[in-house]
Amino acid sequence: MPITVNEQEKTIHLETDHTSYMMAVSEYGHLGHLYYGKRIKHVNPAEHFRFFEVPSPRPDLKREKARMLAIFPFEYPTGGTGDFRTPALQVRNEKGMSACELLYRDARVEFGKPKLPGLPSSFGDEQSVETLTVELEDPVLHLKVMLLYSVFVKEDIITRSVRICNEGKEGLTIERALSASMDLENRNFEVLGLFGDWARERHPERVKLHHGKQVISSLRGVSSPQEAPFIALLGEGTSQERGEVTAMNFVYSGNFVAVAERSASESVRLGMGIHPEGFSWQLLPGAEFVTPEVVMTYSSEGLDEMTHHFHDFYRNHLIRSRYLQEERPVLINNWEGTYFDFDETKLYEIARGASACGIEMFVMDDGWFGNRNDDEHGLGDWMVNEEKLKGGIRQLADRIRGLGMKFGIWVEPEMVNPDSDLYREHPDWAIAIPGREPSLFRSQLVLDISRKEVRDEIMDRILKVLHEVEADYVKWDMNRYLSDLGSFALTQERQGELSHRYVLGVYEMQERLVKELPNLLFENCSSGGARFDPGMLYYSPQIWTSDDTDAIERLKIQEGTALVYPLSTMGAHVSKVPNEQVGRICPIATRANVALAGSFGYELDITKMTAEEKEEIPKQIRMYHRFRKLTMEGDYYRIASWSAERPFDVWMIVSKDRKEALVTYVQVLGRPQTGAERIRLRGLDPDTGYHMETVSGKMLPSTSSLRYGDDLMNDGMLFPALGDFESLVLYLRAERAGV
Numbered sequence: 014m015p016i017t018v019n020e021q022e023k024t025i026h027l028e029t030d031h032t033s034y035m036m037a038v039s040e041y042g043h044l045g046h047l048y049y050g051k052r053i054k055h056v057n058p059a060e061h062f063r064f065f066e067v068p069s070p071r072p073d074l075k076r077e078k079a080r081m082l083a084i085f086p087f088e089y090p091t092g093g094t095g096d097f098r099t100p101a102l103q104v105r106n107e108k109g110m111s112a113c114e115l116l117y118r119d120a121r122v123e124f125g126k127p128k129l130p131g132l133p134s135s136f137g138d139e140q141s142v143e144t145l146t147v148e149l150e151d152p153v154l155h156l157k158v159m160l161l162y163s164v165f166v167k168e169d170i171i172t173r174s175v176r177i178c179n180e181g182k183e184g185l186t187i188e189r190a191l192s193a194s195m196d197l198e199n200r201n202f203e204v205l206g207l208f209g210d211w212a213r214e215r216h217p218e219r220v221k222l223h224h225g226k227q228v229i230s231s232l233r234g235v236s237s238p239q240e241a242p243f244i245a246l247l248g249e250g251t252s253q254e255r256g257e258v259t260a261m262n263f264v265y266s267g268n269f270v271a272v273a274e275r276s277a278s279e280s281v282r283l284g285m286g287i288h289p290e291g292f293s294w295q296l297l298p299g300a301e302f303v304t305p306e307v308v309m310t311y312s313s314e315g316l317d318e319m320t321h322h323f324h325d326f327y328r329n330h331l332i333r334s335r336y337l338q339e340e341r342p343v344l345i346n347n348w349e350g351t352y353f354d355f356d357e358t359k360l361y362e363i364a365r366g367a368s369a370c371g372i373e374m375f376v377m378d379d380g381w382f383g384n385r386n387d388d389e390h391g392l393g394d395w396m397v398n399e400e401k402l403k404g405g406i407r408q409l410a411d412r413i414r415g416l417g418m419k420f421g422i423w424v425e426p427e428m429v430n431p432d433s434d435l436y437r438e439h440p441d442w443a444i445a446i447p448g449r450e451p452s453l454f455r456s457q458l459v460l461d462i463s464r465k466e467v468r469d470e471i472m473d474r475i476l477k478v479l480h481e482v483e484a485d486y487v488k489w490d491m492n493r494y495l496s497d498l499g500s501f502a503l504t505q506e507r508q509g510e511l512s513h514r515y516v517l518g519v520y521e522m523q524e525r526l527v528k529e530l531p532n533l534l535f536e537n538c539s540s541g542g543a544r545f546d547p548g549m550l551y552y553s554p555q556i557w558t559s560d561d562t563d564a565i566e567r568l569k570i571q572e573g574t575a576l577v578y579p580l581s582t583m584g585a586h587v588s589k590v591p592n593e594q595v596g597r598i599c600p601i602a603t604r605a606n607v608a609l610a611g612s613f614g615y616e617l618d619i620t621k622m623t624a625e626e627k628e629e630i631p632k633q634i635r636m637y638h639r640f641r642k643l644t645m646e647g648d649y650y651r652i653a654s655w656s657a658e659r660p661f662d663v664w665m666i667v668s669k670d671r672k673e674a675l676v677t678y679v680q681v682l683g684r685p686q687t688g689a690e691r692i693r694l695r696g697l698d699p700d701t702g703y704h705m706e707t708v709s710g711k712m713l714p715s716t717s718s719l720r721y722g723d724d725l726m727n728d729g730m731l732f733p734a735l736g737d738f739e740s741l742v743l744y745l746r747a748e749r750a751g752v
């Protein structure tokens with residue numbers, strides 16, 4: 014039984030294979046957090062609630078309510094009544110006063126997991142997940158708050174979200190509604206987050222948790238490349254292999270906040286949810302608001318284990334696409350190869366060259382519609398530009414299919430250029446504040462897709478094209494942040510709902526796309542990886558990781574992304590040199606070896622490649638075919654992260670049965686007079702002998718003999734010092750494994 018509600022003792026215990034999560038109701042009726050950690054049986058509520066502690070040197074001093082609220086470990090804290098730490102919920106009444114206090118009512122358990130209306134969320138059958146609903150109430154506001162916890166035993170994951178219902182007769186305004194919160198005791202934590210910007214997304218960064226608040230957030234309307242919707246608290250000395258990790262990830266694609274607050278009493282409040290800044294939601298009598306889902310996990314065995322929990326969970330319980338199981342075609346995308354400068358002959362020639370090398374799908378990127386010859390015109394006019402593509406797209410798609418390839422297409426449904434027929438027709442469809450000139454970004458404005466008529470019209474136009482060409486693949490882009498937040502359709506009281514309604518609009522549009530075209534391979538994108546989050550993965554099994562395609566730049570980007578998301582979700586392409594973003598010249602083998610850790614493809618004009626380079630492509634594709642199942646389904650281990658002192662990167666992918674593994678080693682900079690590097694592998698079976706095969710690059714002769722797991726993991730193996738940007742890939746196969 015993963016969920017136990019003890020009505021007598023008023024305790025609740027959630028159990029996964031390796032973790033326990035515990036709550037209890039205090040004598041005053043508040044729901045308190047007791048424990049999240051390694052699986053245990055018993056915990057003492059009184060000790061956590063600290064009722065026996067006298068908060069003053071004078072033992073006769075009465076402990077008043079406010080003193081208690083200030084230190085009580087709340088499971089879902091509220092603002093306004095005396096707990097001055099970060100609240101999860103803040104509600105204003107009709108008189109404009111803001112306070113809320115939640116008391117426990119009851120708890121019930123059901124098999125399976127209910128859907129969250131209008132929101133992406135994880136799923137599972139009655140055998141794999143149980144859901145707890147804890148009902149709390151503010152009797153003054155007549156507000157019912159239901160905390161939902163779904164327990165995924167095998168993956169060591171607990172998901173949380175909250176349903177907030179107005180059961181009174183007065184209108185209420187929600188000003189803050191986080192999806193999860195918990196109060197822990199300080200253990201000298203560090204905070205790990207993923208930070209960056211366009212073209213350098215999700216670099217891991219780890220700092221000590223200081224007193225006060227540490228906040229990771231986005232107010233850009235997307236989950237953002239600057240700060241990702243992920244936070245982890247690490248215990249002292251936590252490494253990839255060892256130590257405690259408590260992590261949260263948000264199944265949401267818009268403004269979010271993750272807060273870790275260390276207070277004077279040495280408690281740590283960890284919370285995550287929709288960013289309250291600029292947010293408000295009118296909750297009329299009888300109405301309900303549902304928060305998006307937070308995914309939580311705990312690992313007592315370091316970061317690798319946390320990664321495995323997330324990867325398995327997203328593969329088993331979030332990504333719906335049939336391409337999760339099916340092998341995805343190797344694609345070529347023309348963006349970096351041509352930008353806007355193409356016609357049907359140029360595209361066909363790229364496709365022809367690609368097909369001769371074994372590439373399986375051609376993707377036509379931006380520039381095929383309206384008057385779209387640069388980024389200033391035509392966005393929103395989803396009709397083929399026949400001056401560029403004579404004969405139309407269907408004809409081009411048919412010719413390319415005639416080469417034995419699949420055909421894919423780029424769209425950017427949420428946007429409009431002021432210089433477009435769509436904008437001239439419907440200027441009020443763009444998000445803007447009347448009387449204020451909205452800021453342009455990449456010459457475009459954001460469409461107000463909180464409005465149903467806007468969503469429907471755009472989707473009708475785009476789906477018409479997709480049906481007409483029978484698209485096999487779509488890349489859905491989103492190339493700017495939201496600013497000048499004003500909707501012509503929302504009332505004054507509801508303008509604070511725009512950002513969230515926008516995200517709900519995106520979800521509704523993408524749901525329509527996947528329902529109408531269930532066989533489509535769907536890839537999300539947002540100026541590269543500006544909206545790489547679990548919300549998007551519910552619709553598309555892969556996301557374009559970054560516009561930075563340089564193999565060395567990709568090391569940190571892919572390391573940070575793969576810390577949380579399965580390798581199969583990362584769009585990764587071999588592109589031309591010198592690289593478009595950084596001008597670096599990496600060998601084609603390294604470009605491919607790095608891209609092999611994702612959904613593999615090419616992003617270049619193949620007609621401009623040298624014969625020598627072109628010869629490499631069929632070999633790379635064979636390598637991808639050979640290892641794609643392992644990459645999609647295996648366990649990922651981060652072995653070394655490059656730094657100035659140790660300028661090499663190493664990762665492994667090990668099959669679940671530990672009979673196969675891939676090891677990739679990339680030398681970022683070569684160093685003279687340094688010997689081979691001894692590196693300890695991980696994840697292997699200690700008693701199994703492995704055959705080694707060097708599938709890319711040049712390895713030391715020691716790989717020719719059979720090596721045992723215990724030797725490779727404890728003593729390690731030697732990797733040769735390579736030159737700048739060189740790399741190698743090793744394949745390990747268990748003796749007698751039938752591959």
Ligand code: GLA
Binds near residue numbers: 348379538557559
């Ligand atoms: C974004 C994407 C690119 C490309 C361009 C097209 O920047 O990330 O891959 O599709 O838009 O305009």
